[in-house]
Amino acid sequence: MDAKTSILDIQTVAKTRINEVDFDNLQFGKQYADHMMYCDFIDGEWQQPKIVPYGPMTFQPSAKVFHYGQAVFEGMKAFKDDDDQVWLFRPEENFKRINLSSQRMAIPEFPKDYFFESLNTLLELDKDWVKKGKGNSLYIRPFAIATEAGVSASEANEYRFMIITCPAQAYYNKPVKVVFAQEYSRAADGGVGFAKAAGNYGAQFYPTKLAKEKGLDQIIWTDASSHEYLEEAGTMNIFFRIGNQLLTAPTNDRILDGVTRKSIIQLAKDEGVEVIVDRVSVKQIVEAAKSGELKEIFGAGTAATVVRVEGFEHDGVYHDLPEVEQPYATHFKNKLQDIQYNRADDAHQWRYKV
Amino acid sequence: MDAKTSILDIQTVAKTRINEVDFDNLQFGKQYADHMMYCDFIDGEWQQPKIVPYGPMTFQPSAKVFHYGQAVFEGMKAFKDDDDQVWLFRPEENFKRINLSSQRMAIPEFPKDYFFESLNTLLELDKDWVKKGKGNSLYIRPFAIATEAGVSASEANEYRFMIITCPAQAYYNKPVKVVFAQEYSRAADGGVGFAKAAGNYGAQFYPTKLAKEKGLDQIIWTDASSHEYLEEAGTMNIFFRIGNQLLTAPTNDRILDGVTRKSIIQLAKDEGVEVIVDRVSVKQIVEAAKSGELKEIFGAGTAATVVRVEGFEHDGVYHDLPEVEQPYATHFKNKLQDIQYNRADDAHQWRYKV
Numbered sequence A, B: 001m002d003a004k005t006s007i008l009d010i011q012t013v014a015k016t017r018i019n020e021v022d023f024d025n026l027q028f029g030k031q032y033a034d035h036m037m038y039c040d041f042i043d044g045e046w047q048q049p050k051i052v053p054y055g056p057m058t059f060q061p062s063a064k065v066f067h068y069g070q071a072v073f074e075g076m077k078a079f080k081d082d083d084d085q086v087w088l089f090r091p092e093e094n095f096k097r098i099n100l101s102s103q104r105m106a107i108p109e110f111p112k113d114y115f116f117e118s119l120n121t122l123l124e125l126d127k128d129w130v131k132k133g134k135g136n137s138l139y140i141r142p143f144a145i146a147t148e149a150g151v152s153a154s155e156a157n158e159y160r161f162m163i164i165t166c167p168a169q170a171y172y173n174k175p176v177k178v179v180f181a182q183e184y185s186r187a188a189d190g191g192v193g194f195a196k197a198a199g200n201y202g203a204q205f206y207p208t209k210l211a212k213e214k215g216l217d218q219i220i221w222t223d224a225s226s227h228e229y230l231e232e233a234g235t236m237n238i239f240f241r242i243g244n245q246l247l248t249a250p251t252n253d254r255i256l257d258g259v260t261r262k263s264i265i266q267l268a269k270d271e272g273v274e275v276i277v278d279r280v281s282v283k284q285i286v287e288a289a290k291s292g293e294l295k296e297i298f299g300a301g302t303a304a305t306v307v308r309v310e311g312f313e314h315d316g317v318y319h320d321l322p323e324v325e326q327p328y329a330t331h332f333k334n335k336l337q338d339i340q341y342n343r344a345d346d347a348h349q350w351r352y353k354v
């Protein structure tokens, strides 16, 4: 390791597991790269980050994360270009966001140099796990959990910050069928919806299961008080195209401020597409679907980049969306990926060289 | 072990740790009794529950509980009477509630016989950890967590259900100062507030920390949309006494249906106290405080039984509550404890003999 990694304590694997992995048949989130990082917060301080072989860890059954969901996470991707150079996409945004999430969950903020040194070192050690080719990536999961033993319901004094990574395959993104939420909701005003707090996700599994039983793939969450405004999906922000305008909800304390969302807004503006960041009402979308003005709905997030919505259910009625020519969804997905894989100009300095 | 415990796999400790524990200086949730129960859900089934010595356990860093807060819990207490008999209080309610919580969090329900056999066996093995004397108890923490390895955001296929127990001391319940929530909130309509879902608790730590920095102990949560109605505290339901009437909010999908709450409602009715279960507005309480009609506010929950509120802050104004003679808080706390410790008639069959 070179000098820049000296703030870490590094223990590498004796033998890589990479040959055990079938990169053509990856199941997302099931295979992990050789190394991981962990760093403990003890006695009021983040201790030295350690890079170790990926593997199980020991916890007390009374660790607060098990009882009180005091946990936050991030999702990022590393991409490899044709010259074998590895890149991250706007990692600064993820760094800022995990600390914002941590603050809301009363978890101590993680130091910036620890975060970036760990990322650089992990991606250096496990660079062979980042596969070339558009769509292929190494998914990166930083997370922080309350490890203090003790079932009293108050913030912990001890935490563990970790980074694990898993190879993700280029796969054909099947368009999804969604339902606009009318009964369940994802987040409260004054709650933790804007944070990548663990509990936000577990809380969506049951309503999503019910939607799946009706043949729908995902829920578009609406505001909890009236269900009149469309907010975001479980792990994606949502865009609507009416005519040639692009609409998306403004972020607030219920909605995650997605990196993909803000990048698409920027790319669209760069091209002169009119982007309206304002409340999007269910009524407006249903009417635009009926009149034919609604051209597209798509989701935007790190995991899937851009996913086309092929139709939505509301009030028990399913509305098909047309298949337009030159969809924005495909266009902006390509634009984004060209930047991510170092195949296009990077006007906004979004790429980060590892 | 006798025949009734035959559905469990039991491994007892070689030597008890009970002599290492200073029962006069317990810090809540820091010391655990000798044994614990765990039971894994694998291949679509809850496997045989195991009783083992209390101790750390191994998990994958990608276990879903760490990332998505798919976790629920319960809180119960075991009490010892003067004849060394151990009792539980309405355990059936906790059993039903954890399965209700599990359902909302897409966790498979736990079998009733496993739950009760485990409780009986643990309390038999660790009966010396249940200390006599009003206020002393063994706190019981059943919980279920998603253990499946994998960071894809969907419900797990593998879970662990556990029961751990810790001795809790009779302590003088200091009255608390509270603040009525006006900015943050605990639960959304259509959310998981009614469930003992892990994430509900972690989400309260930060606002509570802010309240503590202002010299207040706890937050009384209000409805997230208007902050006009008083709902519950972080781990207690809330009662208001105006004149001689007892008021408490009805339960709904934002509010936990507390066992202590419903027991107090019943005891109050038994005595002819008028109980009004209806929305309690902030306005009404502030006015009653000003006019002097507001006699008491108290919290009700398993951990603290009943806690008197000595004053509340709202709109930046702190309102002191009077110290009334013969407070309902003390009266109902005593009534409840007399039943719990087998010192009074048990008209409603709330005691459960271990």
Ligand SMILES: Cc1ncc(COP(=O)(O)O)c(C=O)c1O
Residues within 6 Å of the ligand: A075, A196, A232, A233, A234, A235, A236, A237, A256, A257, A258, A259, A260, A261, A300, A301, A302, A303
């Ligand atoms: C709730 C939610 N909304 C939106 C997103 C998309 O955010 P990003 O584009 O930063 O991945 C995510 C995923 O990270 C998410 O969890």
Ligand SMILES: Cc1ncc(COP(=O)(O)O)c(C=O)c1O
Residues within 6 Å of the ligand: B075, B196, B232, B233, B234, B235, B236, B237, B256, B257, B258, B259, B260, B261, B300, B301, B302, B303
């Ligand atoms: C949010 C919340 N409200 C109320 C209560 C009180 O419920 P119980 O009386 O069943 O302990 C608890 C504690 O369990 C709780 O966590």
